[in-house]
Amino acid sequence: xxxxxxxxxxxxxxxxxxxxxxxxxxxxxxxxxxxxxxxxxxxxxxxxxxxxxxxxxxxxxxxxxxxxxxxxxxxxxxxxxxxxxxxxxxxxxxxxxxxxxxxxxxxxxxxxxxxxxxxxxxxxxxxxxxxxxxxxxxxxxxxxxxxxxxxxxxxxxxxxxxxxxxxxxxxxxxxxxxxxxxxxxxxxxxxxxxxxxxxxxxxxxxxxxxxxxxxxxxxxxxxxxxxxxxxxxxxxxxxxxxxxxxxxxxxxxxxxxxxxxxxxxxxxxxxxxxxxxxxxxxxxxxxxxxxxxxxxxxxxxxxxxxxxxxxxxxxxxxxxxxxxxxxxxxxxxxxxxxxxxxxxxxxxxxxxxxx
Numbered sequence: 035x036x037x038x039x040x041x042x043x044x045x046x047x048x049x050x051x052x053x054x055x056x057x058x059x060x061x062x063x064x065x066x067x068x069x070x071x072x073x074x075x076x077x078x079x080x081x082x083x084x085x086x087x088x089x090x091x092x093x094x095x096x097x098x099x100x101x102x103x104x105x106x107x108x109x110x111x112x113x114x115x116x117x118x119x120x121x122x123x124x125x126x127x128x129x130x131x132x133x134x135x136x137x138x139x140x141x142x143x144x145x146x147x148x149x150x151x152x153x154x155x156x157x158x159x160x161x162x163x164x165x166x167x168x169x170x171x172x173x174x175x176x177x178x179x180x181x182x183x184x185x186x187x188x189x190x191x192x193x194x195x196x197x198x199x200x201x202x203x204x205x206x207x208x209x210x211x212x213x214x215x216x217x218x219x220x221x222x223x224x225x226x227x228x229x230x231x232x233x234x235x236x237x238x239x240x241x242x243x244x245x246x247x248x249x250x251x252x253x254x255x256x257x258x259x260x261x262x263x264x265x266x267x268x269x270x271x272x273x274x275x276x277x278x279x280x281x282x283x284x285x286x287x288x289x290x291x292x293x294x295x296x297x298x299x300x301x302x303x304x305x306x307x308x309x310x311x312x313x314x315x316x317x318x319x320x321x322x323x324x325x326x327x328x329x330x331x332x333x334x335x336x337x338x339x340x341x342x343x344x345x346x347x348x349x350x351x352x353x354x355x356x357x358x359x360x361x362x363x364x365x366x367x368x369x370x371x372x373x374x375x376x377x378x379x380x381x382x383x384x385x386x387x388x389x
Contacts, residue, residue, distance in 0.1 A: 035288070037261040040232040043160040043205045045086055046111030046132035050160075050207065050264050051232030056290055057085035057265040058281040059234065060274045061115070066096035066103070073106045075274065080110045082322075083293045084278045086265060088113040088135060097122045100129035113162065120146040127153045133207075135162045138197040139171075151201040160205040163194045166238055167212035182212070184220035188228060195229065206231045207265070211238035215253040222257050232264035239269065246270040247280050254281075258288055279322075292327035295382070298346055299332045308352035308371050310334045316375045326386045330378070331360075348381045350374050 042052035050057055060079050064071040066089045076087050091097050091114045104112065113133040114126035120141050123134055127150075134154065138147045138161075154161060167182045170190055178186040187210045198206055208231050210221040218237055225233060237246075237253040250268040257263050266284070268277045285291035299314045314332040321330065331349025344363030351358045357374045359367045359381065369377045 035259055035261055038226055039230075040264055041204065041206075041230050043207060043232060044158065045113065045160055047109050048085055048111045050086075054264070056258070056263060056285060058083060058278055058285070059086040059088060059113075059265050059267045060084050060277045060281075061088040061090070061267070063274055066090055067093075067099050069099050069102050069106070072099070072103055076103070076107050076110055076112075079274060079278055080107075082275055082278045083282050084274075086111045086113060086133075088115050090115050091122050091126055092117075094122065094125065097125040097129065100126055100131055104130045120150050123150045124153055127157055127159060131159065133160045133162060135164055137163055137165075137194050139194045147197060148201060151198060151203045154205070155203060158205065160207055161198060161203070162207040162209060162234060163191055163198075164209045164211070164234075165191045165194075167214070167217060168239075182217065184217060184224050187212070187217075187221040188224045191225065192228065195231070204231075207234055208232070209234040209236060211236050211269075213237060213239040213241075213249075215249055215256075218253050219256055222262055223260070226262045233262060234265045234267065235263040236267040236269050241271060243270055243272040243276055246272070250280065251284055251287075255284055255288065258284070258290065294325050295321045295328040295330050297321065297330050297332065298349070300334050307354045308334065308357060308374070310352060313350075313352075313375055317378060320375070320379050321382070324382065324386050328382065328385055330382060332378075347385055348378065350378050 040051040042054060043050050048057060062072055062075045064075050066072055079087055087110060089112060111132045113135055114131040115135045116123045118140050123136055141147050165187050167187060170182060170186055174186055174190055191208050191210060195206060208225060210225055212218045215237060222233060235254050235257055237249045254266050266281055268280045270277050282293050286296055297318050317332055329346040331346035333349060333351040335352055348361050355371045357369055357371060358365050359369050359377055
């Protein structure tokens with residue numbers, strides 16, 4: 035698929051936009067003032083493949099904790115989430131934050147906006163403008179008949195963009211999020227035609243891990259398949275680590291990222307004579323600690339298994355109380371059903387250690 039090439043910005047050492055890889059973002063759910071807990075979660079997120087991490091900065095205590103957090107995490111890029119209070123943005127910049135999430139139109143005094151923009155320019159800190167469907171300005175809503183439309187969302191974002199551009203500030207990233215998948219897709223399509231700033235994709239308030247995964251995969255995946263999007267966040271009512279795991283799977287399914295194993299597992303049918311659900315689940319759980327991009331197959335029968343999964347680096351195909359262990363479609367051994375998982379994991383571990 036051909037990606038839309040956008041203006042490139044830099045968040046810490048991570049390039050966003052242009053031909054840079056699509057970055058995964060998540061957000062801590064700790065109290066940012068609790069430095070120990072926040073640092074621990076940042077490191078966990080980075081370990082599972084999160085490229086950019088956003089922190090809530092609701093007060094001055096949180097803002098002043100940022101430098102200590104930065105000193106404890108190496109070069110992991112951090113974004114400060116600021117609403118309304120320009121002083122928090124200024125302190126976050128002083129503390130060494132890598133980017134801001136800030137809507138300049140929410141700051142009433144233009145001299146305050148100018149102060150933030152000036153500080154961001156001096157430090158080369160990008161600003162992400164984030165428009166959510168649920169918080170559009172009432173005047174703008176009235177213009178569109180009281181309804182949230184893609185056009186209204188785009189106009190809101192462009193109004194914020196104009197404020198930054200008036201100050202000759204162009205290191206901008208934009209997000210347009212709604213909990214409606216069709217509305218989100220329509221808004222991003224319009225924005226991609228209107229500007230060349232990098233776009234951060236997501237379905238906001240997507241829900242719990244079950245419904246949220248589906249909405250996020252459909253919405254984010256549809257846009258990525260059209261070449262739209264430079265960073266993504268899967269917003270779930272769940273552990274932030276799950277957000278990163280699902281984001282990785284979305285990018286892997288579109289062949290936009292290689293990170294960790296990919297599981298190939300067939301649907302069940304009447305030929306299956308092993309406990310495929312349990313075996314596939316156990317293998318998937320054990321795969322989570324492996325970072326090497328491997329293709330791993332768990333197939334339900336010996337009839338088609340090795341052939342259908344011949345592209346897999348390693349796999350098993352079930353039979354009656356036993357299974358075949360195979361590499362690249364070639365059978366290497368027969369294994370009793372109760373030993374299949376451990377036999378497969380042992381081979382996966384060998385492959386993971388190979389250069």
